[in-house]
Amino acid sequence: MVDQSNLPQTDAEWKARLSDEEYRLLREDGTEPRGSSELLKVDDDGVFRCAGCGQVLFTSDEKYGSGTGWPSFYDPADSDAVETRQDHSHGMVRTEVVCSTCEGHLGHVFDDGPEPTGKRYCINGGALEFDES
Numbered sequence: 001m002v003d004q005s006n007l008p009q010t011d012a013e014w015k016a017r018l019s020d021e022e023y024r025l026l027r028e029d030g031t032e033p034r035g036s037s038e039l040l041k042v043d044d045d046g047v048f049r050c051a052g053c054g055q056v057l058f059t060s061d062e063k064y065g066s067g068t069g070w071p072s073f074y075d076p077a078d079s080d081a082v083e084t085r086q087d088h089s090h091g092m093v094r095t096e097v098v099c100s101t102c103e104g105h106l107g108h109v110f111d112d113g114p115e116p117t118g119k120r121y122c123i124n125g126g127a128l129e130f131d132e133s
């Protein structure tokens, strides 16, 4: 588990820790431009960590090419790794996905993914860090 005692407590501390883009995505519920993530091309074995706190969120085993322009996974690395919330922003009802440790915004989950889960976790690559194994 990630040591939560080291997590930033204030917006200023988060700004100091994260890049401008990471801060916009994780702390301000941002969305990166479609097709912009370098992680779309990553096909190696490894784990995807939260850029905010380092928790392992997804693995290459659950990554798949959804064709949407955002890194997509059909399941988290661990069911405790992410939490979901109802999101009513932008005139839509969607299910937001956040990191369970730092509550950073990751993306959204939809019900049009592949088997075995039928889920599509549509995640901002800029909210993730890839660790090749």
Ligand SMILES: [Zn+2]
Residues within 6 Å of the ligand: 050, 051, 052, 053, 054, 055, 099, 100, 101, 102, 103, 104
């Ligand atoms: Zn996190």
